[in-house]
Amino acid sequence: MAYKSILTVATNAAQIPLSVPGAARIAEANDGHLDILALGVDRTQIGYSYVGSGAVMMQVSLERAETDARDLEKAALAAIKAEELDLRASTEAAVAQLGALAELVAQRARFADLVVLARPYGNDQGPEAEAVVEAAMFEGQAPVLVLPAKGLATATPKTIVIAWNQSREAMNAVRRALPLLKSADLVDITVVDPPSHGPERSDPGGLLCQMLVRHGVRAEVSVLAKTLPRVSDVLARHLRDRNADMMVMGAYGHSRFREAILGGATRNMLEQAEVPVLMAH
The missing domain is CATH 3.40.50.620 (HUPs)
Structure with a gap:
């Protein structure tokens, strides 16, 4: 068996130069296909608010998440191009609320042989980073390769x-x-x-x-x-x-x-x- 379907999830532009190249190298080494989910996170938490303001906040947050997803997708494509690999890859831009992203990530991870993600801890990581790792492993039942701060040194560890x-x-x-x-x-x-x-x-x-x-x-x-x-x-x-x-x-x-x-x-x-x-x- 080889890893033929490799998935990575991008929620933070700062981590794309780490996770996307690592996932791409593993996909190339296994003659596999790389799937990239560019996920814009809607962090709206509607609690007490003035009448009508909740809907406005939700719309603004949704539009911001959609913009983030498109920007993440562009950054991921640029990262792949920079690797200059003979690679089969596809991208998908999507939006999910913070409390609902687990279902989306798990559904994609369920059909992946391996999920490659950056370490979900650090000053530049939000709560969604750990939620993505947990969703892929626990709900998606996929193996997850978590990369350290220095990234993937080799796709074929000795x-x-x-x-x-x-x-x-x-x-x-x-x-x-x-x-x-x-x-x-x-x-x-x-x-x-x-x-x-x-x-x-x-x-x-x-x-x-x-x-x-x-x-x-x-x-x-x-x-x-x-x-x-x-x-x-x-x-x-x-x-x-x-x-x-x-x-x-x-x-x-x-x-x-x-x-x-x-x-x-x-x-x-x-x-x-x-x-x-x-x-x-």
């Missing part, structure tokens, strides 16, 4: 670290990452502080390693002690020690009503990772 904790989320991420794992020179299955009474207590990561080797993956296992306060800190240090190009991990969510909000551990990893992180739920 050293990949898997954060393995025996969970269904981690297993799903591994399966979704197989096209990349099979082409890597080394895949490091990293287990941090494995439970002494767990099902893999005698051979942490061994069954996963066996499965991947049968797929032709060059895999090995690293068992690490939790010598830092957070598991994400241990993983970040291990990524640097391995000089890794990418990380694969399960995405965990927390919500009173549904698993739709990134959990603290997932957020910590994304905030400090210096390499792209492929996540799935």
